Amino acid sequence: MASSRQIVNDLRAQAAALDGRHVQGSMMDGACRSMRRGADEIERLLDDLTYLRGFAELVREEDRA
Structure with a gap:
């Protein structure tokens, strides 16, 4: 499964490839x-x-202290 960062990159690459096209x-x-x-x-x-x-x-660290 693709990571969220990979999906963001794919969406931006697809948008750049299709921008201004029919x-x-x-x-x-x-x-x-x-x-x-x-x-x-x-x-x-x-x-x-x-x-x-x-x-x-941070909350977990405070609970340990």
Whole structure:
């Protein structure tokens, strides 16, 4: 299974590859915008998760003290 970071990179690479192109007569700008927003949201969630893991570690250390 791909990591979240790999998914973010894949979404950004796909968006860059399709940006400004037509596929079966449709511009892909909307799809590219959605892929970039998805990548941004995954990154935001990863940052939140990192913050929460750090906080949980601090709480555990306080409980041990």
